[in-house]
Every structure is written in C-alpha cells, then in structure tokens.
Amino acid sequence: MGKVDRALLRDVGAVALAAGVVGVSFGALAVAAGMPVWMAGLMSVVVFAGGSQFVAVGMVASGGSPVAAVLAGLLLNARHLPFGLVVADVLGRKWPMKLLGAHLMVDESVAFALAQRDPERRRAAYWLCGGLLFVGWNVGVVAGGWIGKTVGNPESLGLDAAFPACMLALLLPSLLPPKKEEAAEGAGPRATKARKVAVVGALIALAATPLLPAGLPVLLSILAVGVALR
C-alpha cells in the first residue's frame, strides 16, 4: 500500500462511514420490500453498487418485473466500463489483483484515485477507499436489515432520505463552478454543461414517472445528453 497519510485516511474514512449509513438504509429498505436479511447482505457483497441495488429492489417492490429490474441496474452500472479504462493503471499488472481490484470499482474509489497525482498515492487511495467502502457498505446493509426487521418502518428513522442525500453530495462537485485555483482546462464550461444535463435528466425522469414502469424513467434520463450535443 504505502503512501497513506492521515488526511487521506480521514477523508476515505468519512466516505466509508457515509456508505455504511446509506447501507443501513438499503438494508432496511430491502427488508421492508420483503427480502430476507441474508439475501440483502449477499446482494451487497456480490453486486456492490448501491445505486443499482436501490433501483432493482425498488422496481421489484413497486411491482416491476425482475428482468426490467436487472436491465435497469445493469444500465446504471454500465458507467463502470469507462471507469475501468480510467483507473486501469491502479490495478497493476498481476491478474489476481486486477480481478479483485475491479470489484472494488465504485464511484467513490474512482473519484478518490483520480484526485491523486502521484501514481503511488493513486493506487493507495483506490485500494483504501474501495476496501473500506466494501466493509462499510456490507456491514451497514446487514445492520440495516436487522434494524428494518426490528423497527419495521425504516421511514420512521428517515433512512429513505439518506440515499438521495448521499448521491447528491457525490454528484455536486461535478456540477458546481470550479474554484479559482482549479479554473484551468475548461472546467467552467464543463460544469455548466453538466448542470444543464443534470437538470434536464432529472426533469425527464420526473415527467416520465407517472407514465412508465419504475426504473425506466432513470434510464430515459440519458436522453438529457442531447442538450450537450449542440
């Protein structure tokens, strides 16, 4: 590993902890949707992609077909392919590391790796974030499953607000205008474009919600990329 300093450890720790809290909300939600705790835990270990887990379980819970749920989840996870092209170097050349490291590829670990300039620190940040997040997420999901079984209604703890809030916090940096010292390399126009796409995408999904089965509105939001093509 090497090259892990206190600041990095603190930041990664906070994100892993937040993932744990969102994990609790997923666990509680999955149990409320009729899933046994062990299955919610297994899903988190083998899928390990929060957004797609919420979408898939949410779709099935609101009457959607499992096939549509899986397709929606997969479409949401298709972003990992370009992610992988970007972070391929941090996984190293050895096969076992490549295969293991690929499973730790989530929005947060990719974002942390990209924030480091030094290759050694990139590797350390990716593995540390991916590893801690894996632990935080899965412990959170199982805990949430038990809480959901005991408390019954995860909404009384406000856990249904945790996931959108966390996603928004992750999304926000790419939407806000860059600070002065980072304003180089066309980051300003990129953020403006991203804001437009985000707003239009959200509106498309909301407008489509009464018309389409659950999950599809999120997929349809891809059309918002159109506003960036002009």
Added chain:
Amino acid sequence: MTLLPILVLALGTYGFRVAGPLLSERLRLSARVQDLMSLATIAMLAALVATSTLVAQGGFAGGARAVGVLVGAVLAWRQAPFIAVVVVAAATAAGLRLMGVP
C-alpha cells in the same frame, strides 16, 4: 426479488467493471465519447436523486423526505463532510415525521 436476478445483476456488473482494465491496453475511447459517457452518468445520477427524493410507489413521497434531502443538499453545497450530510438528512426527515409531516 429472488436469487437469480441478483446473481445476473452481479455478474453483469462485474463484467462492466473488469472489461475496462482488460480492454485498456488495446482500446482508446476518444475524448468526446468519454465526455458523453460521463455526462450520461451525471444525467442518470441526477435522475436517481430526483426520483428517489420525490417519488415513492409511483406517487409523491411526502414533504419529510424532500425537506431532509434539501437540508442535506445545503450541507453538501457548504462542503460539510459526507457523513454529516447523510446523517442530518435522515435526522431531519425523521424529526419532521415525528412532528406529523408525512
């Protein structure tokens, strides 16, 4: 939800994850395609935030969740730590429900 869809989702997701590192030596996406892919991701994440904030079972999810997420958004915008954003959003929604807001 049964075991089979979970396993299919897991295998497909892992396929996407492992494809990048395996392809990276022979495939170069153009800067424009990479740009559009990241914009598509942003659109989907924003749609996910909007629908999971406002929609439950095909209808409006109620004011408590929406205000909770809004408070979290303000904290995130003020660059509060992740954990604070998530916990305060949940606590706000829970508090509002205690006071009778749906």
